[in-house]
Amino acid sequence: MLPVVGDDQARLCIHYRPEVLSLGRIREIAEGAGARITERFGHILWQTGGLSNERRARTVSELLQRTSGVLEAVATVAGPVRIEFDRTLTSEGALRQVLDDMSVDVREPSARAAALQGHVAEEHQHEHGGMLGENIELIFAAIAGVLLAIGFMLSFAPAVPAWVELALYVAAYGFGGYYLLREAIDTLRLGRLEIDVLMLVAAAGAAALDKWAEGALLLFLFSIGHALEHYAMGRARRAIAALGELAPPTAEVLRDGEVIEIAVVDLAVGDTIVVRPNTRIPADGFISLGASSVDQAAITGESVPVDKQAVDDVDAAASRPERLAAENRVYAGTINGSGALQARVTRIAADSTLARLVRMVGEAEAQKSPTQRFTDRFERIFVPVVLASVALLLFAFLVIDEPFGDSFYRAMAVLVAASPCALAISTPSAVLSGVARAARGGVLVKGGGPLENLGAIRTIAFDKTGTLTEGKPRLTDVMPASGVAARDLLAVVVAVEQLSDHPLAAAVVRDGRARLGDGLPVPPAENLMNIIGRGLSAEIGGQPVLVGKAALFAEVDGPALPSTIQAVVEDLEQRGRTTMAVRRGDDYLGVLGLMDTPRAAAAGVIAHLRTLGISRMVMMSGDNRRVAGTVAKEVGLDEAFGDLMPEDKVAAIIRLRSEQEVAMVGDGVNDAPAMANATVGIAMGAAGSDVALETADVALMGDDLARLPFVIGLSRSTSRIIRQNLWISLGMVAVLVPATLLGLQLGAAVVFHEGSTLLVVANALRLLAYRERPIGLD
Known part of the structure; x- marks a missing residue:
């Protein structure tokens, strides 16, 4: 980092690796430290359609990155496209046009979603066909399949002219290969050889051998595989999108002694809202009148409703809302119990805890994990190697006494068998499902990197006050x-x-x-x-x-x-x-x-973490060593460090990390430097806390230590499923390539190849149903 002072304004130049740390994450860190990135640099997070598979998303990302003024761009198969850009060189309108040229639809949010995302929907809409646009690839694939089936059946009818059968197969080529050809053209424009190019070459090769039926089968199964992959990934995407629908569209507000109904987007800080029994709370705030229990599971993951009561002094609470106790706070999207409440609004809709959660989960989907970055690099090397190998196989007839047609057919079968389609989707599908499941359980995980890294953690350092203890001395x-x-x-x-x-x-x-x-x-x-x-x-x-x-x-x-x-x-x-x-x-x-007494659940949580493979757990505290040691012994930690200044905690984390991967669990404020130096920083009680949400890699939204074993267990399962998917995808290639060399037919290779792609997606979706083990059970 290089601080620059000039033009009466302090500036900071940051050099970073975008494949490891996104500009959005740098923005969070800067804001958490009290700085602000100037308005010159824009930040966009758009929901899109048309990204039917991981390869298409990667191509769109690279084409955006080559656009003048774009600093960073990441498109994901889940839908969100995140763009960081320089307003002096480009604009949102120009970026929309770039996406439109690539047939990627920018979907305008509803008024409620727009309020959650912090911007207002424009008048124009980019839906391009609604449900038809959403399923157009599936429709094209189905038409290709029907044409293929009709052509195959007519082949047994000698009275039908041969040109009719050929016309049906050619039409099947057109419908089955349309999206494949579009993607191949885009990747070739980037100077890359991708899987789509391999499939087109194989289909063209089949046609050259007059094997139109097998070529049409290849394109049909490949396109139907893409479409079903898109549909399956949509399940995880909808699990995340459901978060944005938790807040009600309207709120009842007390104005001039009367209760009126207004849109949530029109709520202002200081408004008093009326919350009726068994309804959703429309905004973040504090209770000014009444008492009730509130179901906060959607935000904090707490399994039982939490008792809430009014503050003693409304004016004092309004002046310092960040100091309020949990029993006084309420959050947008949570469900009121049987008591009627009045609450004072402390955040507008775009800044509510729910809105921040929705935005951050969306941005987390765009963060690639270490394994995903590896598979991307692997594909870019592997695909040209496959093409070179297939080119050599074309000349097998010079070595083996066989016709050129047989060598060409075998080369095309190997081409299909060696295409790593399942590998491309194996990691992002698991990461998306894991991030979605974590969010549903009250935990914000900022991308695939923290999710995977958490699965490798063997040492955890805890802050004492407010983390292992109640924080209520x-x-x-x-x-x-x-x-x-x-x-x-x-x-x-x-x-x-x-x-x-x-x-x-x-x-x-x-x-x-x-x-x-x-x-x-x-x-x-x-x-x-x-x-x-x-x-x-x-x-x-x-x-x-x-x-x-x-x-x-x-x-x-x-x-x-x-x-x-x-x-x-x-x-x-x-x-x-x-x-x-x-x-x-x-x-x-x-x-x-x-x-300050230890949390009632602390000892059980520590014991549970040991069953998950956490071998070393330590406490770091600013309190004296005797106090830290007493609490550490009571909850079952291995060791305790006391009398630590913030810089001492950083030094201790660096020392622990030199031995093995380490996570730091704290409140996200005093412990921010230590959390930043840990492999994974985890913030407790992040709901309503701006600093905790901005500084942590993982945020436990509720003030509940029991969420920690849940997210570590989920990360372990995610890592395990990613490994399984890699074995399935690479194993299928390893089996199919020799099988095709030994005579496996092109059609059979296509079926096994596409089957493995759907298998890894289905395996990844199991994470959406992940269940945590109760604390205290082995």
């Missing part, structure tokens, strides 16, 4: 210094901590106010500064106040920590407390002790 000990009243100590600490959004600060404020009651006012504090990993500083009445770990006071100016205070700190830490010492001016006021 309690104020357990108030130890004032000699001559200081406990109430005075609490008043000063509450004054400072209420300015912070740290989980420990929230606990101090909550429990401290409860202990103070209404008798003693809290003085105003100002000029808060966060001393990362150590504590806080502020001013009260013009005097500096420091609140933090004992180590903080050895690093700042002023009197050192007295031995009496140090003794109290050590005693509390021996008992597993997190401690805060307090100094106002030069006077030490005392020490507070807090305790």
Whole structure:
């Protein structure tokens, strides 16, 4: 990275490998760090039609990438096309035209989908035939099959002229080879030899040998295989598209004392919506009136409804909605229970958690996995090798005493047998199904790379607070210094901590106010500064106040920590407390002790992870080593690291990764640097958290640690199915090539070849039905 300053605006030049890290992911990382990519660079995610197979999607990607102004482009068989472009060199209209020239339809969303995707649908539509356009390839393939069947039956009727039979076969060639020819022309324009070229050469060869029936059979089965592949992949695509239909199209809003119904897209931040019993919640927000239970399975994957209640202070909640507890938050697309609710909207439709989930899952489909990148490279080498080998086989008649026609026929059969069609679809079909199943289970996986990498993980590092523990520490000990009243100590600490959004600060404020009651006012504090990993500083009445770990006071100016205070700190830490010492001016006021209890499910989750093959699990915490060690022992971890600053966590992750692949599980905020350096970064409780969604490779949408074994188990199954598909596809080639050399007929080779393609797709679709094992069962 090279920072550049000029024209009164800071700039950053980033060099990256687009096959490993997409520009969209760089955009997320930049926004997570508080930066923004300028409006000069556009980002498009369009749903499309016409990408009937993986080879077609790859061709469209490469043709887009060769368009002036396009920085990165990825088209997928699932439908989404993601384009990053320079607005000074091209435009959305020009890119639409490029796709239209390639017969790729840009499908405009409905008003509701447009709201979810963050843009407004234009007046024109690009459906090109609706359902007919969606199934046109299947219709063409069926017509080719009918023509082939009629021609074959007429061959047994001697009264029918031979030209009628030939005309039917030629027509079957036309319908069966139309899409194949279109794709072959596009790939040849790119200077590439792909599978489609091999099939056309084989069909042309059959025609040259006057084997019109076998050539028509080849094109029919190849086209019907493409069409059925498209249909089967559509199942996974529809599973993802269903997410976008969860939010209701309209909402009831309280305006001027009356309830009116408006479109969800017209909701504004601050609106009060009325949610009736057993209806879907239309927007993200917090409950301002009422109580109920809400089914959040679509967003967080939680299997049971979650109890919700109204906030105590609506105005305070509206000013800091990111600090609200889970029992006060509601999300668009979730289902209200039996209680009537009123909720204050905190995000417009385009920015809701559901909308972000839909967009990110769409973008995740466009991220290639390591295996997919390998198979793409393999095909580009393998196809020319096959063509060269077939060219040699054409001259077999010079070595073997046989007619040229027999050598030519054998070469065409080998050409079909060696075409790696199943290989091309084996990985993307599994990745698409895995990403779709994860999203349905409340887990966002950002592409095939993280999904595959997660399956190779053998070491997991956990953050402590909010990950392995509830993240809801309690104020357990108030130890004032000699001559200081406990109430005075609490008043000063509450004054400072209420300015912070740290989980420990929230606990101090909550429990401290409860202990103070209404008798003693809290003085105003100002000029808060966060001393990362150590504590806080502020001013009260013009005097500096420091609140933090004992180590903080050895690093700042002023009197050192007295031995009496140090003794109290050590005693509390021996008992597993997190401690805060307090100094106002030069006077030490005392020490507070807090305790954060492990999650009830933590021990079971750790045990379950071991059954999935995770051999090493460690804790990384900013708390002292004794506290970290106590919690680690209680939940069953192998080791614990305490007193870690954010840079220390990064160093520890790098050290662990040098030994084997490692995942880092954290909250996506304080742990972002460590997560970025891990093989896979996993964020807990990402629903409603912008930073967690932007920084993590994998986001557990609910605040539920039990989702972790689910997604690791799913990734293991995905990796296993990818391996099975590779064995099936390459194994079929390995069997069919010698079989055709030994005399297997072209027709039989075609049937086995296309059968293997459908088999790998069907195998991949099994991931949509993946079931997680209950925690605690072997």
